[in-house]
Amino acid sequence: MSYRVAVRALCEFTAKEGDLDLRFTPSPTAQEGITGHHTVVSRRAAGYIAELPLSGEYPGLLVAGRADGYDPEQNLLEEIKTHRGDISRIPQNHRLLHWAQAKVYGWLLCSAQELTEINLAVVYFNVITQQESVFHEEHSAADLKAFFDLLCSRFVAWAEQETAHRSARDQSLEKLRFPYPDFRRGQRQLAENVYRAARDGYSLMAQATTGIGKTLGTLFPQLKSFPEQKLDRLFFLTAKTPGRKLGLDALEVLRSQEPAMPLRVLEHVARSKACEYPDRSCHGDSCPLAQGFFDRLPAARQAAVELNWLDQSAVRQVALAHQICPYYLSQELCRWSDVVVCDYNYYFDMNALLYGLTQLNGWRVTLLVDEAHNLIERGRSMYTAELVQEDLHALSRIVPGRVKGALERVSRHWEQLHRDQIMPYQVYPAVADLFVVALQKCVSAITDHLTDQPTGNHTLLLEFYLQAMLFCRLAEAYGPHSLFDITRDEESSLCTTSILCLRNVVPAPFLAQRFNAAHSTTLFSATLSPANYYADLLGLPEGTQWIDVESPFAAEQLEVLSVSNLSTRYLHRQSSLQPIAQLMADQFQRRPGNYLAFFSSYAYLQQAMDQFARDYPHIPVWAQSRSMNEVERSYFLSRFHLASQGIGFAVLGGAFGEGIDLPGDRLIGAFIATLGLPQINPINEEIRNRMEAMFGNGYDYTYLYPGLQKVVQAAGRVIRTTEDQGVVYLLDDRYNQRAVRELLPRWWQPEVHRLSKPAVRPMHTENKKL
Numbered sequence: 001m002s003y004r005v006a007v008r009a010l011c012e013f014t015a016k017e018g019d020l021d022l023r024f025t026p027s028p029t030a031q032e033g034i035t036g037h038h039t040v041v042s043r044r045a046a047g048y049i050a051e052l053p054l055s056g057e058y059p060g061l062l063v064a065g066r067a068d069g070y071d072p073e074q075n076l077l078e079e080i081k082t083h084r085g086d087i088s089r090i091p092q093n094h095r096l097l098h099w100a101q102a103k104v105y106g107w108l109l110c111s112a113q114e115l116t117e118i119n120l121a122v123v124y125f126n127v128i129t130q131q132e133s134v135f136h137e138e139h140s141a142a143d144l145k146a147f148f149d150l151l152c153s154r155f156v157a158w159a160e161q162e163t164a165h166r167s168a169r170d171q172s173l174e175k176l177r178f179p180y181p182d183f184r185r186g187q188r189q190l191a192e193n194v195y196r197a198a199r200d201g202y203s204l205m206a207q208a209t210t211g212i213g214k215t216l217g218t219l220f221p222q223l224k225s226f227p228e229q230k231l232d233r234l235f236f237l238t239a240k241t242p243g244r245k246l247g248l249d250a251l252e253v254l255r256s257q258e259p260a261m262p263l264r265v266l267e268h269v270a271r272s273k274a275c276e277y278p279d280r281s282c283h284g285d286s287c288p289l290a291q292g293f294f295d296r297l298p299a300a301r302q303a304a305v306e307l308n309w310l311d312q313s314a315v316r317q318v319a320l321a322h323q324i325c326p327y328y329l330s331q332e333l334c335r336w337s338d339v340v341v342c343d344y345n346y347y348f349d350m351n352a353l354l355y356g357l358t359q360l361n362g363w364r365v366t367l368l369v370d371e372a373h374n375l376i377e378r379g380r381s382m383y384t385a386e387l388v389q390e391d392l393h394a395l396s397r398i399v400p401g402r403v404k405g406a407l408e409r410v411s412r413h414w415e416q417l418h419r420d421q422i423m424p425y426q427v428y429p430a431v432a433d434l435f436v437v438a439l440q441k442c443v444s445a446i447t448d449h450l451t452d453q454p455t456g457n458h459t460l461l462l463e464f465y466l467q468a469m470l471f472c473r474l475a476e477a478y479g480p481h482s483l484f485d486i487t488r489d490e491e492s493s494l495c496t497t498s499i500l501c502l503r504n505v506v507p508a509p510f511l512a513q514r515f516n517a518a519h520s521t522t523l524f525s526a527t528l529s530p531a532n533y534y535a536d537l538l539g540l541p542e543g544t545q546w547i548d549v550e551s552p553f554a555a556e557q558l559e560v561l562s563v564s565n566l567s568t569r570y571l572h573r574q575s576s577l578q579p580i581a582q583l584m585a586d587q588f589q590r591r592p593g594n595y596l597a598f599f600s601s602y603a604y605l606q607q608a609m610d611q612f613a614r615d616y617p618h619i620p621v622w623a624q625s626r627s628m629n630e631v632e633r634s635y636f637l638s639r640f641h642l643a644s645q646g647i648g649f650a651v652l653g654g655a656f657g658e659g660i661d662l663p664g665d666r667l668i669g670a671f672i673a674t675l676g677l678p679q680i681n682p683i684n685e686e687i688r689n690r691m692e693a694m695f696g697n698g699y700d701y702t703y704l705y706p707g708l709q710k711v712v713q714a715a716g717r718v719i720r721t722t723e724d725q726g727v728v729y730l731l732d733d734r735y736n737q738r739a740v741r742e743l744l745p746r747w748w749q750p751e752v753h754r755l756s757k758p759a760v761r762p763m764h765t766e767n768k769k770l
Helices: 007-014 030-042 092-113 141-174 187-200 214-224 241-255 293-307 312-321 326-333 353-361 372-382 389-396 401-420 433-452 459-476 508-516 531-538 570-590 602-615 630-638 682-695 698-715
Strands: 003-006 049-058 061-071 076-083 117-126 132-140 203-207 233-238 265-267 339-343 365-370 385-388 425-428 482-489 497-504 520-525 545-548 558-563 594-599 621-623 646-651 669-672 726-730 751-753
Touching: 003 007, 003 141, 007 061, 007 092, 007 141, 030 061, 030 076, 030 117, 049 092, 049 141, 061 092, 061 141, 076 092, 092 117, 092 132, 092 141, 117 141, 132 141, 141 293, 187 203, 187 214, 187 520, 187 545, 203 531, 214 233, 214 241, 214 365, 214 520, 233 241, 233 353, 241 265, 241 339, 241 365, 265 312, 293 312, 293 326, 312 326, 365 372, 372 497, 372 508, 372 520, 372 531, 372 698, 385 389, 385 459, 389 401, 389 459, 389 497, 401 433, 401 482, 401 497, 425 682, 433 459, 459 497, 482 682, 508 531, 531 698, 570 594, 570 602, 570 669, 570 726, 594 602, 602 621, 602 646, 669 698, 682 698
Parallel strands: 003 061, 076 117, 203 520, 203 545, 233 339, 233 365, 265 339, 365 520, 558 726, 558 751, 594 646, 594 669, 621 646, 669 726
Antiparallel strands: 049 061, 061 076, 117 132, 385 497, 425 482, 482 497
């Protein structure tokens, strides 16, 4: 088999040396790079050849590319690189890579023109000063051929290994069997639809209740489609750590078949979770695992791919055995893994690693988006930028003079917006152009400062710089999908300050290109209804199909009781406490065991638990608290065991409302004392207005659908297997309204329940909106 590779890709894979160095130094923009190349070329003598196409062969490999420039008179081939700031700050490993490219082009030219020697130059062009720094070397054709052959031999050895791996992988996937004798009820329906989507190259939304085996029911057919569709990668994208674990568990079951499947699976985690030295900077002078990183990377990479199973622990072990950084080894392995299990942001974020690699390499990828109902809010946060005026004030006291003037201009425009604002929260019809121009100039000033002084800068400066760049970038893409709003911070320690926000409310324009780049996408969750709500907000491709998978559970397994004479609206919460406590105690007395009680806020939760503890002190209770860490969350869940009894109090939509698995008697019931509707506040009301303008369904898109999604997710904690039996209380009279009932799972059969002593009269005078 013959391979083809670009000169740059050949060198980047085979010729990188030295330290990992991620010290922040501003680099030229793409446009500055193009302009800089043109400037250098324009200065050359007549006869100079720019963008010279060159190619050459090595046994089994074709190498091709375009040399930046060649002067036949001087027999001089140039590699042109643009930069900012002091040239001495260009890392040595970057320089070595630049010379490697020059040498490869040098050999290709010698071979094409039968030259015995050639002059090479690496030209560094400063985009700020417009000055060139030129470094020369003379090389014989024989030396350049030896260098070229060395790089090519390394590449071909790896390419042949990867080709053999892919062939073995696809042969194995053709023989892949479902790991159990039978599918669960509904699971076959799910698997068949996922396979058809992958085979025919369209997107699918699959609503399937928890307990059906969604993860295995989506992974199995996706992998089966690989050989026929010639797919390169599968990205299993999750919102939270539990989803990542479920994905890995299912993959482990699939790949453990005999003979063992040569499927290369990578768990890619956040840098903060993988870093061994969080107090060190990412460069060789600070971190020992950055020192000599590229020298040791080839051996570590080889050791890793031979393992195939590359969860976080395995990647860490390989990295430490070769004394390199686990996170950046994992980032490298994203290029060579068949399945990558990771967070949403690695594909959907503005600077997403996996999306960038897909575009760069032209991969055919397929996506599995786990618990996809979370992608709306996560997508919004990815494309939102916020600037805090207090940060600007604090920064102005510490920045150097060359930046201070630019900051003061930003501050003046900000103060003008602040003075003109009438309301504490206000949405503007367009982004403030003069403010954005001042901010862009400020970003340029900070860029110039960091170019000259890349080290020793205050964290506040770097954080403001990154957020300001994001704000400017999003301002360029501003449209109906976003709001420009200003919130006055009346409680600020500095008189009255404000917060400027470019708030994304419809991530569709940004996410659509991500979906379009994939061969197929399957989004699955227990709550993907109604379909048009998710399709509209996520920007799913035309032709996306939606299925509601048959539930494996029978209605008899779950008793659903909706209370008809109780209100948990804000005005009625105080009077709702005692009847809720009594209802919970009565249910506990009828069937002692473990229950979860969900409330709309921490304040309501605390009031309800205090009431319950006073009235029924003999029943154990425990509660979710604000900002629980991972250990505290684990302790909360550990209270739900087979021998325990009691009620855990939690906030709807929080850490315990989805993504936790408490099968059997670990959890036998839930009380949901809220509809989960987002708080009515100025921001949500503006989102409602925008949803109404764009989709004609503002209230439901802003309040009803997100609220009921959280309710169904929370109730889904109760029935986890076909053997479970449980009860769910829907504690609010609004659950009996038709619009709400239509959004509840089809397999539920809610019964109306009346409190023996009505505590709060339903508000019949309210309008149709909840």
